[in-house]
Amino acid sequence: MTTDPFALFDAWYAEARASEINDSNAMALATADSAGRPAVRMVLLKGHGPDGFVFYTNQQSRKAGDIAANPQAALLFHWKSLRRQIRIEGPLTPVSDAQADAYFASRGRDSQLGAWASDQSRPLDARETFEARFAEVQARFEGRDVPRPPHWSGYRVTPLRIEFWQDRAHRLHERHLFTRTADGWDEGLLYP
Template sequence: MNNAIADIRQDYRLRSLNETDVAADPITQFGSWWKEAMHSQLEEVNAMTLATVSPEGKPAARIVLLKDYDANGFVFFTNYDSEKGRDMAAHPFAALVFFWKDLERQVRIEGTVAKLDAAESDAYFHSRPQASRIGAWASPQSTVVADREELEKRYETMQARFASGNIPRPEHWGGYLVTPTMIEFWQGRPSRMHDRLVYRLQDTGGWTVARLAP
């Protein structure tokens, strides 16, 4: 074993998390932690790991950006034809993970996933910088390209095509909503005796809260 790697560790001591500290609803609790993360001015606070399963049953994970959340769930945007888009078309389930290192906190989310309606995707697309909107047209996300030059030529072609500034949303690009069935809040504690409180959605529509061993 490489001890230089194996010996990397940090003892977490900032805070604790008790059953009496949390809201009855996990989205409300997420909102409380989200506000603290925002006020802490964390870099890329909305970065989250998105895990999906391929049509062949193989897991894959990557970082995407949270763009909204509400009582219905968590929203992100991407190319529908990308690897993750194909995964979610085959298996409409996803997992999300936020890791806010400076707060010694992690939030895990599991749930079902579905495309947002076209109007919501249009609204967000048109709020993006022009360069990003052109990029959504130029990039055949997750497909093999010959080299960087090919990508740059594709971008230049689309830049010329949309020189007027009128850039519609591509049909292959839009938003997804992850509707949670499980949300876990993790607070680092000393000696790896971390606090873990998990909410699970019941068939009746309510949520239960339980403590998990670390």
């Protein structure tokens, strides 16, 4: 019987949430532009389940440009203290406006304001410029809710491959690979 990779993810993620000191939901997101040039950065997992793994970003950022040109991604969770990692690969799709609105509304006010003030990934002449823009946005939304900017939303990575890696002594690691099929998942082992 094949293991459910999402149940296994949930178990490992729960352990990480209980033991990791900072940002147990941090994951490396790798994308590539239209020329195939790769880029990787850390983002935060903000939702997950059998339909995929969700993160949010400025739609005018470099990562969003990569995604528009090449909607494939790889994710990596690395929990050093647990000596585990999970690799996920698959296509990216935008989340619904309703889902993006709901998540944006749950963010702290300064994070909401920052989404309006930042031209993410674009050159910045001085920190003071950003701080001045942040102050302008603070004044603009004083006393009222901060709506989600039209250029801010999320993406879902729908996994086609999920690999669970467990550190073992003498580099004799354990690797379980799940590959999506038309009927569910195939499970196998990989050499360390």
